[in-house]
Amino acid sequence: MSTKPLRHISVNTRLLLGKNLEGIGRFSVEILRRMVLAHPNVEFSFLFDRPFDPKFIFADNVTPHVLFPPARHAFLFVAFFEYAMPHKLSRLKPDIHFSPDGYLSLRSQVPQVPVFHDLAFEHFPQDVSRLFSWHYRRYFPRYAQKAQKIITVSEFTKQDVVSHYGVDGNKIEVVHNACASFFGAADEHRKILTRHRFASDKRYFHTVGAIQPRKNLARLIEAFDQFKTHSGSDWKLLIVGRKAWNFDEVIHSYAQSPHKDDIVFTGFLSDEELNEVYGASEGLVYVPLFEGFGIPIIEAMQCEVPVICSNTSSMPEVAGDAAILVNPHSMEEIANAMHSLHRNDELASTLIDKGRQQRQRFSWDVSADRVWNVLSEC
DSSP states (O other): OOOOOOOEEEEEOTTOOTTOOOHHHHHHHHHHHHHHHHOTTSEEEEEESSOOOGGGOOSTTEEEEEOSSOOOSHHHHHHIIIIIHHHHHHHHOOSEEEETTSOOOTTOOSOEEEEEOOOHHHHOGGGSOHHHHHHHHHHHHHHHHHOSSEEESSHHHHHHHHHHHOOOGGGEEEOOOOOOTTOOOOOHHHHHHHHHHHHTTOOEEEEESOBSGGGOHHHHHHHHHHHHHHHOOOOEEEEESOBOSOOHHHHHHHHHOTTGGGEEEEESOOHHHHHHHHHHOSEEEEOOSOOSSOHHHHHHHHTTOOEEEESSTTHHHHHTTSSEEEOTTOHHHHHHHHHHHHHOHHHHHHHHHHHHHHGGGOOHHHHHHHHHHHHHHO
């Protein structure tokens, strides 16, 4: 039986936001750019919820559309996805609709494929407002049933969707995240310049992620205090990321820290700055309570930096044997892992070597091809 070729794909692009790309936005950019350029005869309709940056119109076969209202609130999600979007899709008549952030339109009859990055809201509903928690837990099970196929970014998230929503695993395809091309190892001169800029010329550990409860930063700060006290080291800790939500506990832990002068909040960094911070680091200490993937793990491997990460959810799948795995609930395990990297250069070198092998498993080119194949099969 022949398959009709794809001629027109609509895409939910509401998270393509100028300079503020984070995990899902990065996935969207890397996958969409490759698909658009690889298939110049296919029309792509990008559906934004606000004025867009022209850099996201990757080629002449992309037509942007701005829908109203901006979807940044639970009530506005309903207005955007259940009224504005189905109206637009009924006019565009695409062959299929692709949603990199997981949201679908229940009212549209166009075949739809979402990407589910994680189900953190099912495991930690207390970390978001009651309204958002209600919205996610009401709509995402329905999206899972509505979808023609589902893409997840890890095997862990695939099994999580199967477990929570009763979806047949054959309906779900795993397409991994990967590392942006601008990441790479730093030479000694660049390391010196970066330490001078961000860490008062001191060596440092770092972590990356929006500041919110699931990132476990309050416990990381306490573990860093213990590491400092026991080691007598002058190393610092750089916390890279914007303040997202419910960050009061992190600020309290920082205020109570006897080593707060050695803890640096950098805020959100540009791509170039982020690469510099990775490249000069003595180790990524990435200990969230839960992740659907954990892109910083492979970013660190690409920059040839040793990794400490949590032994929960998707992170062992991403890290393989190229990281020190720790219980994110144990301050002692996190502190001991930092102490091990601090005193054992051979361990750090071994982890870097293993990271060079592990990072080969993740490629945006391969992932973009796999997304295209899923859409084509639908």
